[in-house]
Amino acid sequence: MIGYGRQSISQADRDAVLTVLDSDYLTQGPKNVEFEELVSAYCGAKQAISACNATAALHMAYAALNVEVGDLVWTSPITFVATANAARFLGADIDFVDIDPLTWNLSVERLEEKLRVARKKGRLPKLVVPVHFTGQSCDMERISQLAKEYGFSVVEDAAHAIGGRYHDMPVGSCRYSDITVFSFHPVKVITTGEGGMALTNNPVLAERMRLFVTHGVTRDSTLMQLPADGPWSYEMLSLGWNYRLTDMQAALGISQMTRLDDFVTRRHEIAGRYDQAFADMGLGTPYRAEWQYSAFHLYCIRWPEGLGGLSRLQAFEALRARGIGVNVHYIPVHLQPYYRQFGFAPGDFPQAESYYKEAITLPLHPSLTEAEITHIIQSIGEVAQAV
Structure with a gap:
């Protein structure tokens, strides 16, 4: 059977993973940092935060934007359920915006119509999540203009779209959004086995997401609130999750990025x-x-x-x-x-x-x-x- 999607693994990919297996770091380590820096540089975003999968990256992105119980999140109905589920994890209410009949992406026209009605009802979304279905970018400039007019945040679900471009800018630049999320599942454009990444140009959002990846725990002395007991000290500053990408996966991602x-x-x-x-x-x-x-x-x-x-x-x-x-x-x-x-x-x-x-x-x-x-x-x- 010819599969609809399949990873492409080279000898260089295998060698990269084997090198990490012989190193001191199997979970989070220097390869994670290198992978994040490589992807952020490729996309032109200021910061990137790796995660164990794209669902986790969406979850921490929504949380970083303070999505909570009773908030309203809108997205496309033509997406994998994770796009909506990540908002439900935080107790938010979900609604959808119909798709454009040509691009099959979220329709900007339907979005604008729905926003006008929502404003009259006094129930605007806190967050809109356009999905770059099949790898084709939504019309992000127009969505960004509506975000400014109606006061909502924007997370690009770009799980399909690393390597794509919008108006000659790489998808992931975050020029028209608060956060962009990629997936590195085996059927995606590049793979880390499982994995995801959130990119942003906002240092506050980046700091929040880094905490969410590791249980809300930091060892950064500039962020710690209490006097250190010693060099072993760490602090839990928020409730977070164990969403870390391993260095083995990051090494594979680094190798894949070259192709x-x-x-x-x-x-x-x-x-x-x-x-x-x-x-x-x-x-x-x-x-x-x-x-x-x-x-x-x-x-x-x-x-x-x-x-x-x-x-x-x-x-x-x-x-x-x-x-x-x-x-x-x-x-x-x-x-x-x-x-x-x-x-x-x-x-x-x-x-x-x-x-x-x-x-x-x-x-x-x-x-x-x-x-x-x-x-x-x-x-x-x-x-x-x-x-």
Whole structure:
């Protein structure tokens, strides 16, 4: 089965991890610092804080912005549940903003409409979390303008988007947001096995997140509030979590970063092959907004009902039967049973639901061979013309 995503591990990656195994640091150590500095420099952000996964990074980002019980957080319904769940961990209420029918990202138009209504009701969000779905950046400048007008904070869920660009700036620069979060899961653009990172230009937010990663504990004498008992002293300044990334993972991330641009270039090459092959098949293919350069974590198509005489489910099963590990990203979060208990129901976000009914994710990763790409393209063509 050709998987929809797969890590690319080189001998240099293996050697980097083995070097750490022979060192004095397996958990947090110098490789963590090096990895954070490398990613922040690549993105043009002032600080980066590594975490054990992107969900943890989202959780500590929301906490650093003082999201708490009763606050309102808005995000896209087309995302993995972690984007919303991290706010629920803090007791916040969740709502969603429907997606743009072209980009499949959070719609700025729907956001602005919803903000106008929320202002009249006196119930504005404390935080909005745009999701860079498939690796394509949301229109962050416009979202930032609305943030200033309506007084909410912004966290970019860029789990799909390291290596992407917005208006010729790297995603992660935080020019238009308070914090940006990346994921390094194995199917993402680069991997640390599991892992995440939060970037920010705000030193106060960075300090808070560093505390949250390590139980709220610091050994920094400039932050400690009590006289030190000795050189062993540490202080717990806030309630935090054990969200540390290991040095083994950081070493892998450092090695992967040397190939990040190559990975994204290869993803674009494969996506370009798909675009050309599917142009006249009646499929919906990813829109390329002129103001962004996608990281292309995913390549999603829309399978209109009845294409090739098949439903989306039948097309999905036909492709699986041909050894193609297609997937679907994502079931709209508001339709999950947990979120339905808060009053969400089918019909609430029609563009997201329309997208979901047609969505199929095709394999897209640098390890795909030419034979596999050809097989995928030919199979799509045969299934689409099955009638």
